[in-house]
Amino acid sequence: MTSASHAAPPDHEWPEHFVQECPSADAYPLDREIFYLVETNPPTSADFRCALDRGVFVEFPLCLRVGLSCAVAATDLYKKRERVPRLRRHHVASATLSEIHGRYLQTTHSLYHHTMWLRRAALMNAPVLFSCQGGKES
């Protein structure tokens, strides 16, 4: 990880449903390959609905609910699929992202769970940015 620096793009490029000061100052600029579970291959915009969109995690801080769960290693998501039947048929997708796409942070008690906050443009383009590992068979 690099140290957090909060230069441009400006804050107004975050999606409208993000609360103020979200993502928090301790989130790192995206600077690496990020892995994400999607239901369909190729991914669609429905795959990038956050906890707020899904009406879950209601007791959690809003800033966490507007982020998207992700991992920094594909293995972490393969293990997650093994543990969680609901995610068993999901595909592991990845994208190499940079600061212009948003920020990320390790969240929850697990070392293997991260949350990414995608800027408005990146969120809209997420189905294109992310592609499934190993093509259609991932």
Add this chain to the structure above:
Amino acid sequence: MRSSWHALPSQIELPTRGMDELAELDIVEEFNGPQIVFATLDGDRLFGVAADEDESAERWVFAPVSKLEERALRAGIASPREALRKDSALIIDILRGRAGLRVVPVNGEELSDEELPTADARLDPYPSGQTVPVGRLRFVLDRIGGVKDGLPIAAVSDFLRDVQRYSNAVVAFVHSNLSREHGRFSDEIVAEATFSLHTAEAGSLSLDIAATNPQLSLAVIDHLRQATDAGESSQRLASIAVQTGARALRRYEDLLVTLERHELQFLAQSVSGSAFVSWTSASRFSAAMPEAVHRDVEPIVVRGFFRDFGRDRGEFVFIDAETEDVLEGAIGKSVLDENAPITVHETTRYIVMMDRQMVTTRGGKTVRRHVLSRIVEGESPADS
């Protein structure tokens, strides 16, 4: 829903319950929402995984867990799949918009693979802060609902006996040259075991077995971890039998039977690893065993004495001095050709090598037979 959910009873009409009845929710796995949780419902501590969904509800599978099983699950030791495969499992539909719960009792053993975590899946380990001293094996015993009235002495006694026999079998294999280590662990279990209730969760029983040679503890926990991880996979159990001998696996099976009889579960811990197994899984694990231990030939080395040696009939009966196992079979050609004098008496000890043949019958029973291949006169009981 994606899955067919055959475990669900047909035509059920259940009242919708309030969301807040699922209390003390603790999320241990998430992905854009909770995926694995611990929670309390009707006073029972439950473990649950997100299993399916449709437009109207998220479907979860829950099952009751003891404090010990919760601890073992959180530490990445116990199998989430096994935790859910109980006859007291529940399917809980969480209605969209958190409009309520529908709770349906099911037999978790009837759930299909796609409705459960995989056999190898474990939670990401969450450090418990508890450590076991080097060279010690710690067994913590519990039951679902705790052991408020105490564990019956018979249960603890049976468990200790089986742990002792199992440990002996593992150590005997590790030290198959019949060195002085053989049998030492057994003595140490008797002499060194300590009951330390304060180290367990309230209501559980914890006992530490300290071996002078830490390698013995490592050998036992390593075998135990392999066996419990194999679960009900006959193929993996067979592989363990090939690597470490069928005898240790049979002793493990005895341990499973005791767990089932007394409705116990245990967490075994050491510095090098941990294992967890519950009576709810024990019958399925042991059912996989006869096939697993089936082998055409397995060479074994045993110390003991002859009860019968019929050279003319070509048959023998040998008593394993340590386990008192009665080993019967045929005298091999090499032994007959050697024509060495054999004393049939308890005071004359031998070290014998034999091939053990395991045959699994159609009824699932395992019949064993031995072929004696070599005899060496050993130390007498007075010398040992």
